[in-house]
Each structure stands twice: as structure tokens, then as C-alpha cells.
Amino acid sequence: MKSFATFFLGLHRFGLELRRIQEIVKNLEVIRVPLANSCFNGLINLRGKIVLAVRLGKFLGLPDTPGGQSLSVVLEMDQELYSLQIDSVGEVLEAEPEQEQPVPASLAESLRPFLRNILRLDQGVLLILDEEKILTGKPFKEWKESERASP
Amino acid sequence: MAELDDAIREFIIECHENLGALETDLLGLEKTTGKEKLKAIFRAFHTIKGSAGFLGFSKLEKLTHAAETLLGKLRDGALTASLPIINVLLSVLDATKALLTQVEKTGEEGAFDPGVLIGNLQALASSQAGPGAKEKTPSMQKPKEEPPPSPVGLTVTTSHASIISQEKTPGFLAGSQISASGMGSVVESQIADKSNLADATVRIHTHILDKLLELASELVLARNRVLQCSSKLNEPSLTAAARQVNKITTNLQENLMKTRMQPIRNLFSKLPRLVRETANDLGKKVRLEMAGAETELDKTLLEAVKEPLIHLVRNAIDHGIELPSRREAAGKPAEGVLFLYAYHESSQVNLVISDDGAGIDLKRVRQKALEKSLLSEAQAASLNDTAAIQLLFLPGFSTAEKLSTISGRGVGMDVVKSHMEKIGGSIEVQSKEGKGTTVHLRIPLTLTILRALSVMAGGESLAIPQANITELLRLEGEKLARQVEKVPAGLLLRYREKLVPLLFLGEILSGKENPDADLPSSMAILLLQTDDVQFGLVVDAVSDTHEIVVKPLPRKLKDLSCYSGATINSEGRVQLILDVHGLARWMALLDKRKEEGSRKEISSSEITPGAEKTGSLLLVADADDSRFAIPLEEVERLEVFDPGQMERSGSRLVAQYREGVLPLIDFGDLVGGKKILAEAPASAYSIVVYRHRGELLGLAVGKIIDTVPGSAPVESGMQTAGGIPSGIIGGRITGFPNLGRLLAQAGFPSAEAPRP
Numbered sequence: 001m002k003s004f005a006t007f008f009l010g011l012h013r014f015g016l017e018l019r020r021i022q023e024i025v026k027n028l029e030v031i032r033v034p035l036a037n038s039c040f041n042g043l044i045n046l047r048g049k050i051v052l053a054v055r056l057g058k059f060l061g062l063p064d065t066p067g068g069q070s071l072s073v074v075l076e077m078d079q080e081l082y083s084l085q086i087d088s089v090g091e092v093l094e095a096e097p098e099q100e101q102p103v104p105a106s107l108a109e110s111l112r113p114f115l116r117n118i119l120r121l122d123q124g125v126l127l128i129l130d131e132e133k134i135l136t137g138k139p140f141k142e143w144k145e146s147e148r149a150s151p
Numbered sequence: 152m153a154e155l156d157d158a159i160r161e162f163i164i165e166c167h168e169n170l171g172a173l174e175t176d177l178l179g180l181e182k183t184t185g186k187e188k189l190k191a192i193f194r195a196f197h198t199i200k201g202s203a204g205f206l207g208f209s210k211l212e213k214l215t216h217a218a219e220t221l222l223g224k225l226r227d228g229a230l231t232a233s234l235p236i237i238n239v240l241l242s243v244l245d246a247t248k249a250l251l252t253q254v255e256k257t258g259e260e261g262a263f264d265p266g267v268l269i270g271n272l273q274a275l276a277s278s279q280a281g282p283g284a285k286e287k288t289p290s291m292q293k294p295k296e297e298p299p300p301s302p303v304g305l306t307v308t309t310s311h312a313s314i315i316s317q318e319k320t321p322g323f324l325a326g327s328q329i330s331a332s333g334m335g336s337v338v339e340s341q342i343a344d345k346s347n348l349a350d351a352t353v354r355i356h357t358h359i360l361d362k363l364l365e366l367a368s369e370l371v372l373a374r375n376r377v378l379q380c381s382s383k384l385n386e387p388s389l390t391a392a393a394r395q396v397n398k399i400t401t402n403l404q405e406n407l408m409k410t411r412m413q414p415i416r417n418l419f420s421k422l423p424r425l426v427r428e429t430a431n432d433l434g435k436k437v438r439l440e441m442a443g444a445e446t447e448l449d450k451t452l453l454e455a456v457k458e459p460l461i462h463l464v465r466n467a468i469d470h471g472i473e474l475p476s477r478r479e480a481a482g483k484p485a486e487g488v489l490f491l492y493a494y495h496e497s498s499q500v501n502l503v504i505s506d507d508g509a510g511i512d513l514k515r516v517r518q519k520a521l522e523k524s525l526l527s528e529a530q531a532a533s534l535n536d537t538a539a540i541q542l543l544f545l546p547g548f549s550t551a552e553k554l555s556t557i558s559g560r561g562v563g564m565d566v567v568k569s570h571m572e573k574i575g576g577s578i579e580v581q582s583k584e585g586k587g588t589t590v591h592l593r594i595p596l597t598l599t600i601l602r603a604l605s606v607m608a609g610g611e612s613l614a615i616p617q618a619n620i621t622e623l624l625r626l627e628g629e630k631l632a633r634q635v636e637k638v639p640a641g642l643l644l645r646y647r648e649k650l651v652p653l654l655f656l657g658e659i660l661s662g663k664e665n666p667d668a669d670l671p672s673s674m675a676i677l678l679l680q681t682d683d684v685q686f687g688l689v690v691d692a693v694s695d696t697h698e699i700v701v702k703p704l705p706r707k708l709k710d711l712s713c714y715s716g717a718t719i720n721s722e723g724r725v726q727l728i729l730d731v732h733g734l735a736r737w738m739a740l741l742d743k744r745k746e747e748g749s750r751k752e753i754s755s756s757e758i759t760p761g762a763e764k765t766g767s768l769l770l771v772a773d774a775d776d777s778r779f780a781i782p783l784e785e786v787e788r789l790e791v792f793d794p795g796q797m798e799r800s801g802s803r804l805v806a807q808y809r810e811g812v813l814p815l816i817d818f819g820d821l822v823g824g825k826k827i828l829a830e831a832p833a834s835a836y837s838i839v840v841y842r843h844r845g846e847l848l849g850l851a852v853g854k855i856i857d858t859v860p861g862s863a864p865v866e867s868g869m870q871t872a873g874g875i876p877s878g879i880i881g882g883r884i885t886g887f888p889n890l891g892r893l894l895a896q897a898g899f900p901s902a903e904a905p906r907p
Binding site for chain 1: 365366368369372609611659660661662702703704705706707708711713714717719723724725726727
């Protein structure tokens with residue numbers, strides 16, 4: 001049995017395995033980093049630690065929600081802290097291993113690389129994010145290049 | 152307790168450090184036989200052996216030597232770590248500790264005889280290896296259950312103490328970690344006798360210290376909020392309490408900062424021996440004098456200056472101080488003096504290395520620079536002494552007649568300089584021929600705390616390290632118009648007889664440059680210096696300077712070379728720290744992009760390989776749009792003249808310029824291209840006012856393009872059609888004319904004798 005946190009970006013709902021989340025904090029001030037890749041919102045002071053805020057929507061091909069993304073889902077990866085910026089949190093779900101299923105090929109090409117798998121629930125399907133792919137994946141580099149060409 | 156020599160005291164402390172790690176490593180061998188671990192154990196024994204050898208502790212030396220031999224075989228795979236081997240090695244460890252305790256108490260090794268142990272070690276070392284070696288127990292003089300040999304009158308402890316601490320803090324006891332960082336978190340109390348030197352100090356892992364510092368800086372922020380609230384509420388008892396919290400917090404932070412500090416004595420104490428040996432090898436007499444050994448410095452920085460200091464000391468003895476006979480002939484005492492002096496000043500540690508030797512032979516330096524074609528003859532002649540000394544810092548530059556084992560081993564002054572720059576320090580060399588050389592190292596107090604100026608630009612607040620700021624200027628109205636010159640590619644600031652490029656921080660950060668915008672009516676300019684590049688940075692507003700705690704940027708932002716890190720300011724907000732050196736580089740990068748993107752007349756700084764990145768170059772074009780680069784430091788001013796300002800005087804064109812007459816030279820003539828002044832329809836001419844042998848000349852060029860960081864290439868096979876050496880800047884072939892020579896060939900200065 002695994003626990004999953006659910007959260008929203010706009011109208012879209014995603015899940016992330018609960019044990020990977022260090023904490024969820026509200027309304028932390030994000031300081032913009034000029035010239036940085038637009039995959040990042042900026043830097044956050046989390047009790048004296050500097051945390052890189054990641055614009056999750058950018059990975060998932062979703063438009064920025066005005067006034068949204070005020071919640072920080074803090075994760076640790078390779079001894080550094082990252083925050084996935086989201087709009088709101090939903091309930092915590094428990095799922096049996098057999099509910100976890102591979103990502104169907106029918107899902108949008110842009111989305112698939114960042115998903116670990118999906119959960120079949122009574123109410124429908126929950127997309128489970130692969131935080132490692134998001135934080136270490138190639139798109140960072142690729143986007144950087146294309147961004148530089150047209151600032 | 153007998154008075155111990157400093158060297159012995161240090162030896163004992165060092166041994167205890169090594170032994171603590173060794174025990175864990177040895178016990179670890181029972182479970183796994185990691186190659187790395189074996190190497191670490193081998194190294195630890197080797198270190199003890201070496202030090203014991205030169206301090207004259209022959210028993211220790213023999214014992215550790217035998218252990219080392221056995222370990223060597225284990226490491227090379229000739230033997231496998233079997234139980235008897237580990238047992239014997241543990242016994243060696245205990246015996247070593249016993250010997251050390253004795254040394255610490257009496258200064259001598261005492262009556263203990265390590266012969267039996269050595270015999271066991273040798274027996275094991277010569278036993279056969281092989282896959283079955285684990286079962287084979289070679290004949291030994293003592294069974295393994297025997298307690299470790301303990302000399303009369305000495306208490307030998309078991310390994311009990313550190314096994315316990317190993318269980319408690321496994322992370323900190325991992326042997327390699329200790330030897331790598333030199334920081335264990337274990338209170339060493341191996342020996343029952345409380346006189347142990349290691350007892351006076353507690354070793355704490357730097358991670359814990361860093362964590363404490365981090366907490367203290369958070370406390371500072373919390374305090375600030377409390378102070379704000381208390382001043383609002385105006386409640387006397389709260390105000391008093393808040394004040395106290397304030398005081399304690401500051402005190403706490405200051406003291407925590409001190410925990411990372413170590414006296415420079417730790418470094419100085421290594422030098423007497425080095426000086427003695429170096430001097431003996433060279434047949435020189437040198438007296439070493441040191442002062443300010445109590446000056447404290449961040450541990451990491453202390454490590455970082457070690458190499459440069461040793462190099463400089465060797466240099467001073469090898470190149471500086473003369474042979475006794477020479478010194479006497481020069482009327483100096485036969486014994487040379489090497490003086491080291493450390494002191495604190497303006498949040499920097501200053502380290503001065505001074506000798507009374509022959510000084511640097513600047514003639515020789517110039518000559519060497521000529522031989523290596525680093526300079527042209529004219530350049531060498533016009534080079535002042537300060538600039539000539541700077542040549543010493545060029546890679547591969549050495550004035551030594553022949554390479555000796557002492558210096559000249561490929562580590563030159565350039566390496567010393569880059570070492571210093573890496574830690575945010577600087578180096579300055581002064582020399583008087585026949586009197587001696589003084590090297591002044593300036594080292595920041597810590598790496599993690601620096602003084603920085605807060606500025607606003609483009610709506611962002613950034614911190615700029617004070618160390619890079621040479622001056623703050625505010626220009627308005629007429630002054631601004633006089634000191635800032637607009638060239639097609641940007642702005643130049645006229646500052647103390649020099650032209651420096653001017654950058655707008657706000658524009659850089661927004662990624663939107665606006666070259667056509669009118670000049671603002673007033674400008675706040677920071678003059679920044681990094682390496683040899685100087686430039687002005689225009690910001691929107693300047694607030695005050697603070698001590699800031701530098702935190703590294705997230706790895707994903709590391710490619711943004713314009714930031715060196717981030718800090719958390721007194722309001723608890725993240726503030727980016729500008730990397731001045733990185734910014735200079737970043738700008739060159741931006742220029743390149745621009746050229747690729749929109750083919751604007753602006754170029755980058757990809758100077759030909761071999762070029763030294765020092766100074767700035769002014770890029771100009773002739774009538775055919777061929778590119779040429781002129782060192783910006785030789786340029787006095789940029790002007791635009793209309794033909795009406797020019798007149799003919801004899802065979803030459805001149806212009807009225809600042810109550811004088813400025814001879815005009817056609818740049819096209821100089822470089823063998825089309826005439827520029829003759830192609831007359833132009834309503835205005837771009838003139839580079841150039842200083843040639845103390846005289847001002849106007850060079851009429853086709854177009855002024857840009858300034859880029861860099862300088863003329865040292866050597867380049869390429870030449871332009873006119874025979875001018877050339878390189879590539881911004882993807883375009885660019886000539887680097889030797890204007891001094893070309894002007895002289897063209898008959899300038901006209902009739903006057905050339906000035907020195």
C-alpha cells in the first residue's frame with residue numbers, strides 16, 4: 001500500500017508519492033532569477049535554505065495560472081532542495097500495487113516523459129509524476145537552448 | 152609532563168587522528184576488503200612512519216614500516232586480509248598508541264620492544280598468498296588470543312572507546328571521510344591517562360558547524376522581526392527583552408564564525424624546516440623571521456594558501472636571496488633574511504613575504520618577454536616597472552637561468568596568482584633591485600562571509616562584492632555628457648584618462664538591450680574591476696553595504712556565470728550575488744548571440760587562441776569594412792569631426808582640437824587599405840584620438856564598431872593582406888596593427904627625436 005498526495009495545477013490533477021515529499025509550504029516568496037531558464041520560477045528561502053522553485057506547469061505543457069502556484073511542494077534530490085510550484089492540494093490517497101499501471105500510449109507525448117505511472121481509481125485515473133525525470137531530465141537543457149535563441 | 156617540542160606535539164595529535172580512523176578501517180576489513188580502505192590504511196601507516204622517522208623515533212618507525220610492508224602486499228593483492236593479519240595489525244595499532252603515550256609523557260619511546268610484533272608482521276608478509284590464504288595461518292610466535300604486548304608501566308587501552316562511538320555516529324567515523332576532511336566527531340579518549348593532548352579539544356564535523364551557522368543566521372532574521380514588533384508595540388519589558396535577544400544573537404553569531412578560524416601558525420610552523428632544507432640545498436644562508444602567527448583565518452582558506460606560500464618561500468630563497476659570497480661582495484651580511492608577516496586589515500588577512508635578496512631583475516624580465524615574443528620591442532621599452540612585474544604572472548614565464556629542483560617545476564607565479572584569485576584574494580609584488588622583493592598576499596577572512604553592496608537594477612535587488620568595486624560615481628547633467636561617450640555599439644565612460652566600457656545592469660538582467668535609448672539625466676555607476684578588465688556598471692539605485700553569508704546557487708543554475716551565489720538578506724528574502732568576473736564573460740557571450748541572431752555590427756570576444764584576455768580592444772573598420780583592433784588603453788578619446796573642422800597644413804591634415812592642433816592620419820594609409828579621408832562625401836568622420844609617444848594623433852577610421860574584452864594575440868600565424876598580424880574576433884578576421892611601428896614608419900612624430 002502506497003500513499004499519494006494529490007494536487008492541482010489549474011483544473012488538472014496530479015499525484016506524487018507521499019514519501020518523496022518533504023513538506024508542503026504556502027505563500028513563500030519566490031525571488032526571480034533574471035536570465036534563468038523559464039523552467040524555474042526563482043529562489044525561495046525555506047528557513048535559511050535556498051530552494052529552487054520549479055515551474056511544474058512548464059513541464060506538463062500547462063499555461064501559468066494567474067495568481068496560482070503559491071504552494072511549494074518541497075522535495076530533496078541529490079542533497080539539494082527543489083520546490084514544485086502548484087495551485088492547491090487535494091486529498092491523500094492510498095493505493096494497492098495492482099492499481100498502479102503503466103502510462104498509456106494514448107496520453108499526450110509532451111506529458112508522458114514526466115509520468116511514473118497512473119493510478120486506476122474508482123473516480124477515474126490519477127497521473128503520478130516522476131519527480132526524478134522532472135528534476136534531472138533533459139528538457140532543462142533543451143529548453144535552455146531554445147529559450148536563449150529567443151529571449 | 153615534559154616540555155614537548157612543537158613538532159612532536161603536532162606529530163602526536165596527527166597520529167591520534169590517523170589512529171582513530173585506522174581502527175575503524177581495520178575492523179571494517181573483517182567484513183569487506185575494499186581497495187580504497189586498504190589504501191587509506193596503508194597511507195595512514197606510511198604517514199606515521201615518515202614522521203616518526205624524521206623525529207628519530209626508531210621503534211615506531213620500524214614497527215610501522217613492518218606494518219606498511221604487510222599492508223603493501225594486501226593492497227597489491229599478494230595477500231588477503233585474514234583474521235590473523237587483522238589481529239596483528241590491531242596489535243600494532245595498540246602498540247603504536249602505547250609508544251605515543253610514552254612519547255607524550257617523557258619525550259622518549261621508553262623500554263618497549265616491538266621486536267616480537269615486527270617478527271609476526273614479517274612472518275605474515277612472507278607467507279604464501281592465494282585463494283586459500285584465509286585458512287592458512289602462518290606460524291606465529293604468539294597465538295591470536297594473546298592480549299597486545301604491553302610494555303611495563305604503560306596502560307594500553309582496548310579499542311572499546313571507538314567501537315562505541317562508531318555505533319553512535321557511524322556516518323562520521325567512516326574512515327576515508329575523516330582522513331579526507333580531517334574532521335571526526337569523536338572525542339578521542341583512547342588512553343586512560345588524562346594528560347592526552349587530544350583531550351583538550353573536541354573535534355566537530357564541519358557539517359555541524361555549518362548547520363549551527365545556518366541556524367544562527369536564521370536567528371538573526373527572527374530577531375529582526377522581534378525587534379520590529381517590539382518597536383511597534385512600545386512595551387518597555389518587551390523592548391528590554393528584545394534588546395537582550397539582539398545582543399545575544401549577535402554575540403552567538405560572531406562566536407560561531409570564530410569556530411572555523413585557525414591561527415596561521417599552523418601554516419607557519421611548517422616553514423622553518425622547509426627554509427632550512429632549501430637553503431642548505433642551494434648553499435645559501437637564510438634566517439627566517441615570522442610575525443603575526445596568531446592571525447586567524449578560515450580553515451578552508453588556510454589550506455588554500457598553503458601551496459602558494461610554500462612556492463613563494465622557495466622562490467624567495469632560490470631566486471631572491473643570493474649566495475653568501477655574492478651578498479658579501481654587495482656589502483650585505485652573508486646571511487639573508489626572509490620575513491613573513493601576517494596581519495588583519497579591513498576584513499582581509501594580509502600575508503607579506505619579504506626577502507633582502509637581489510630583487511627582480513627587470514631588465515632580464517623584459518628581455519625574457521622579448522625572447523618569448525610576449526611583447527614587441529617598443530612595448531618592452533615603454534613598459535614601466537610595475538607593468539614589467541606583471542609579466543611574471545604570465546603562464547610559463549620564468550627568469551630562472553636553469554631549472555632547479557627547488558623552483559621551476561612547472562608551478563609558476565601564474566599558478567600562485569590563479570590560486571589566490573580562486574579564493575577571492577590578490578597578490579602584489581614589489582621589488583627593488585639589490586634590496587629585495589616583497590610579495591603581498593591579500594586573503595579574504597572567510598569564503599562564506601563577504602562584504603557586499605546592495606543595488607537595485609531593473610526591479611531586482613542584487614549584492615555586489617565590495618572587493619570588486621573600485622569606485623562609486625554619480626554623474627549628472629553636463630558632467631555626464633562630458634564623461635560618457637556614445638559609440639555605435641554602446642557607451643564608454645571616460646575615467647581617469649581611460650575609456651572603460653559601460654554596461655547597464657538592468658538591461659543585462661532583462662535581456663533587453665536598448666542601444667537607441669537616450670542617456671538618462673543621471674547615472675549611478677559602479678566601477679568594477681576583475682582580473683585586468685575594468686568596466687562601469689550602471690544601476691538604478693545603490694543602498695548600503697552589509698556582511699552577507701554566501702550560499703551556493705542550486706546546481707541547475709550553475710551555468711548562469713553572472714551570479715556567484717545567493718544570500719538571505721536581513722528581511723529574509725533571497726538576494727542574488729553578482730559575479731563580476733562572470734558578468735564580464737557573460738557579456739561577451741551575449742554579444743556573440745546577438746551577432747548570430749541579427750547580424751548586427753557587434754562582435755564577440757573569441758580572440759585567437761594564444762591571446763591573453765587582458766584589457767579591452769576597440770574594434771574599428773576601414774573603408775572596405777576590414778576589421779582592426781586597437782588596445783583601448785592606447786585610445787584617448789573617440790570623436791566625430793565634420794569636414795569643416797579639418798584643414799590642410801603642409802602635406803598633412805589637421806583639426807582644431809581642444810585649444811590645440813590634432814594631426815590627422817588616414818587609417819587606410821596606415822594599414823595599406825583604401826583612403827578614408829579621400830572618399831569625401833562623408834559628412835562626418837569617426838576619429839580615434841590616439842596617444843603615440845606622448846603626442847595626440849587623430850586616426851580617421853571608416854567606422855567605430857565596439858569594444859571587446861581581450862588584447863592583441865601573442866602569436867598568430869595569420870596576416871591580413873597588408874601584412875598585419877590578425878586573429879578572429881566574433882567570427883571576423885581582425886587585424887592587430889602595431890600602430891606604434893606603423894606610425895613611426897609613416898613619419899610620426901614628424902621631426903622630433905623619439906621620446907624615451
